[in-house]
Amino acid sequence: MIRRARLRLTLTYAAIFVAMLVLLGSVAYVSMRRSLGDEIDRGVSTVVAAWQSTAPPLERLDPLDLDREYDSETAGVFLLVFRADGALLANPNEVEAEDFAEDDLLERALRGESAWFTVKEHGDRFRVLVAPVWHRGIEGGEIEGVVVGGRGLESYDRQLQSLLVVLGSVGLGGAVLALVGGYVLAGRALQPIAIAYDRQRAFVSDASHELRSPLAVIRAGTDVLLRDPLSDDQRSAVEDLRDTAVEASALVDDLLELARLERAPGAPHDARTDMAAVADGVLAQMRPLLEAHASEATRRGPSVLARTTDADARRVLRALVENAIVHTPAGTSIEVETAEDAGNAVLRVLDRGPGVPSEALETVFDRFTRVDTARTPSGGHSGLGLAIVAGHVRANGGTIIARNRVGGGFEVEVRLPVAR
Numbered sequence: 001m002i003r004r005a006r007l008r009l010t011l012t013y014a015a016i017f018v019a020m021l022v023l024l025g026s027v028a029y030v031s032m033r034r035s036l037g038d039e040i041d042r043g044v045s046t047v048v049a050a051w052q053s054t055a056p057p058l059e060r061l062d063p064l065d066l067d068r069e070y071d072s073e074t075a076g077v078f079l080l081v082f083r084a085d086g087a088l089l090a091n092p093n094e095v096e097a098e099d100f101a102e103d104d105l106l107e108r109a110l111r112g113e114s115a116w117f118t119v120k121e122h123g124d125r126f127r128v129l130v131a132p133v134w135h136r137g138i139e140g141g142e143i144e145g146v147v148v149g150g151r152g153l154e155s156y157d158r159q160l161q162s163l164l165v166v167l168g169s170v171g172l173g174g175a176v177l178a179l180v181g182g183y184v185l186a187g188r189a190l191q192p193i194a195i196a197y198d199r200q201r202a203f204v205s206d207a208s209h210e211l212r213s214p215l216a217v218i219r220a221g222t223d224v225l226l227r228d229p230l231s232d233d234q235r236s237a238v239e240d241l242r243d244t245a246v247e248a249s250a251l252v253d254d255l256l257e258l259a260r261l262e263r264a265p266g267a268p269h270d271a272r273t274d275m276a277a278v279a280d281g282v283l284a285q286m287r288p289l290l291e292a293h294a295s296e297a298t299r300r301g302p303s304v305l306a307r308t309t310d311a312d313a314r315r316v317l318r319a320l321v322e323n324a325i326v327h328t329p330a331g332t333s334i335e336v337e338t339a340e341d342a343g344n345a346v347l348r349v350l351d352r353g354p355g356v357p358s359e360a361l362e363t364v365f366d367r368f369t370r371v372d373t374a375r376t377p378s379g380g381h382s383g384l385g386l387a388i389v390a391g392h393v394r395a396n397g398g399t400i401i402a403r404n405r406v407g408g409g410f411e412v413e414v415r416l417p418v419a420r
Contacts, residue, residue, distance in 0.1 A: 002194045006186045013182030014175065021174045025167040032163055036156050037127075041116065044129045047077040048149035058133065058144045061089055076155075080148040081133065082106060089145065096121060105130050109146040118153075125153040211252050218245040272419040275347050276303040276338045278313045283336065286321055294331045297321065301338035306345035306416040308396040313347075319389045320349040320412050327410075328353030344398075344415040351411075355404040364402045365390035386412075 055061075061081060078093040086106060105128070108115040114131040128150040135142040222242035230238065279299045283290075290297050306313065317336070324334045328351050337348040356364060367387045386402075389412075393400045398416035405411050 002190055005193075006183070006190050009186035009189065010179060010182040013185060014178040017178035017182070018171070018175050021171050025171060029160075029163060029167060033160055036159060040127050040151055040153070040156060041129075043075075044077050044127060044149045044151050047079065048129050048131055048147055051079060051147060051149075052131065052133070055133065055147075057136065058083060058089060077149055077151045080150075082146045082148070084110060084143060084145050095150070105148070106146050110143055112140075112143060119150070125157065126150045127153055127156075211248070215245050215249045215252065218242075219249065271307050271309050272305050273308050273310045273313045274303050275306050275313060275345055275416075276301060278310060279317060279336045279338060279347070282314055282317045282321065286318065286325075289322070289325060290334070293325050295325060295328075295334055297334040297336065299336040299338070302340070304338050304340045304345045305419040306347075306396075307419040308398075308416050312392050312396055316389050316392050316414060317347065317349070319385055320414075323385055323389075323412075324349060324351040324353070324410070340418060341415075343418055345418050347414040347416070349412050350405060350409060352405070352409040355408060355410045356402075358404065361402050361404070365400065389414075 058081070078095050079090070080088065080095065081090040082088055105115075105117055105119075109130040109132045112132050114129065117128045117130065119126045119128050128148060130146055130148050132143045133145040133147050134140070135144050219242060222238050222245065225238045226235065226242070276299070283297050283299060286297070321334060321336070324332070328334075332351050332353050335348075335350040337346070337350070339346040339348075365386050367384055390400050393414050393416065396416055398414060400412065400414050402410070402412050
């Protein structure tokens with residue numbers, strides 16, 4: 001239980017840390033992308049504005065007028081000048097201008113608007129600003145043509161890809177560190193609980209051992225008393241005392257079994273048990289109990305070898321079938337299924353009884369768990385049966401789940417490693 005809690009706590013710590021890394025990484029990436037984009041836009045707009053402020057009339061335009069030295073922020077910016085009819089007038093950087101002369105790019109500028117576009121040409125991306133060229137530089141007057149300023153996004157894309165690689169590496173390393181750190185922190189957080197749990201377990205085990213002898217004495221004493229002549233009231237009182245001692249002895253045995261399972265080393269790696277053969281044998285043994293309940297139990301499914309001992313497999317199946325008998329109305333049909341799935345030997349016990357409330361499914365394998373009275377009888381059962389089953393399954397490296405069946409009924413599924 002402590003190991004499972006530590007694992008869940010570790011995963012919780014790691015998930016929170018990874019979520020924080022993802023959030024911070026996303027903020028860093030978006031900020032970097034925006035900063036680089038703003039730098040490119042600022043450089044292009046600076047060059048376009050500088051040229052517009054000093055541009056000669058287009059009829060006297062010399063391509064050398066566009067060939068200027070720029071600072072580092074505006075390095076790599078190119079300029080194209082088009083007449084109003086779309087003819088290219090100047091292209092000093094010898095850029096392939098076909099895609100920049102598309103109607104929808106120039107049209108906005110010819111309407112007197114400046115507009116930004118991201119253009120893809122021959123697999124390369126460019127950030128482009130188109131702006132009108134006003135006659136004699138008088139804004140609002142006649143538009144003589146269009147100036148296009150642009151800059152390739154290769155460096156921009158490369159820097160973002162490098163940033164993604166760095167963030168991914170940091171995230172992967174952070175996830176590993178989060179798992180390691182979370183495991184250490186979870187161990188420290190659970191240490192007081194683990195100590196208290198070990199003390200409780202030792203107390204239950206010791207108390208159970210100490211109670212066995214007094215209960216045995218009580219049972220033996222009541223058996224002796226019942227041999228003597230007694231009045232009806234006296235005999236009834238002694239029988240009640242004996243029955244109570246028997247129930248208490250069964251509870252003590254269950255508690256000792258749970259304590260043993262928590263320290264159990266698990267099944268040997270060479271253990272091999274045919275679950276179908278075990279199911280056939282257990283159902284044959286329990287036939288008198290099934291007949292007394294007016295129930296019929298059937299088995300289906302192939303033979304499958306599980307890595308567990310024959311004794312543990314029988315204890316698990318016997319307890320599950322008994323649970324189905326005890327907690328269902330007389331005449332309820334019971335099914336036992338065997339299968340192999342994803343490297344697991346699967347054993348299912350199903351009934352068509354009333355099932356359990358959905359909120360109780362998560363706790364049916366906890367100690368002393370009782371569900372509604374419609375399924376659980378009032379006496380003779382400690383609520384440890386399914387807890388012991390779960391203990392046997394987990395001690396053998398398996399898992400166990402419970403669910404309600406569609407159409408009514410209850411199902412318990414056990415998965416154990418397949419024996420190879």
